Amino acid sequence: MPYRRTEKTQARLDSQRGEILAAAVALLAETGYAGCSMAAVAARAGVGTGSVYRQFPSKADLIVEVFREVVSREIASVEAAAAQGDVRERVVAVIETFAGRALKAPRLAYALLAEPVDAVVEAERLVFRRAFREVIAKAIADGVTRGLLPPQDAEATAAALVGAGAETLVGPLAGNGGPDTIPNLVTFTLRALGSSDPGRSS
Amino acid sequence: MPYRRTEKTQARLDSQRGEILAAAVALLAETGYAGCSMAAVAARAGVGTGSVYRQFPSKADLIVEVFREVVSREIASVEAAAAQGDVRERVVAVIETFAGRALKAPRLAYALLAEPVDAVVEAERLVFRRAFREVIAKAIADGVTRGLLPPQDAEATAAALVGAGAETLVGPLAGNGGPDTIPNLVTFTLRALGSSDPGRSS
């Protein structure tokens, strides 16, 4: 009788895959890509390196999946933040969520935004930024339609805001994130949108 | 009598170094890092690969020097653009110069801003962006002092503007740089500065 993978076995494999991913995510958040050696991931997940390779054909595949996993969390947070309120509130919520999370988990944010990675992961980075851009562009387009913002190319403004956020945060992530980092970014954003009242952080 | 490098020999070596650098710069502008193999650079410069290695200990050293060479040109252009006029004019000139040059030499701009490179060159990229930031921050600080701009952290705003510019341009560099790319960016910038009149591109 030929061997047939049973449902139970399949479930165990699936859960093992999840554990490996979780271990890799944790390592990424703690030590960046440097700490994500296959051996370290395997050890953290409590499996052998061979088992990691059963689930992921190569390290690049594993890392790309880890990246997607973490990014989808970030996108989800930001989308939730953008769900309600007027244009200003939505955009401010997006910025504060994005930046707040980054400053709370600087090592992870650095890995997502700026740490040198190979070209495959770099491509995922573009997807990441594009997703953020879309969330912001939607809010802006909405604001323009309702006459709350001056006419503008929503995609272009959104792209610029994503770049501004990333650039602003990379410095602080390396060390000193002054307490004004986020308020500064929010003020900048509101002005850039052409929102009539830039608002104050106090 | 020991061998002594004559002045003439030294001069020839220096000029050869310049030719190799020029060849590498040209290749970088045409084909990015991919085209910058040591062999291709040597061929373009009309020397043997051995001569390239005589001048540069490793490919990384060569590339870093090429990067610095190109970047210093960009910085110089931008500094020249920022030399005169009021705050608005200066900042607009910086953005238009930066973006205009990028759109005219997209392959090179992509290599400078976004193409995946190894960590050593990535470090140079930070230097590059920091230099841009300083030029802009100076103009902003000046504007704030003169009361032409609302109070703000000039460094933070400048960082955000550099990020906005880079992000805005990376998309177009990959393909379609619409004719509105630069005006959009200028409008965005002026609004973000809090300049009372955002200005129009028409």
Add this chain to the structure above:
DNA sequence: GTCTATAGAACGATAGAC
């Protein structure tokens, strides 16, 4: 009994220390 999944050693490449 047959075949699979697993752990971990072994291998070649490469980067960093000295």
Add this chain to the structure above:
DNA sequence: GTCTATCGTTCTATAGAC
């Protein structure tokens, strides 16, 4: 320039599912 440590990856022996 040499050497060592470490990395990603492959291989193999074993335990266990079928």
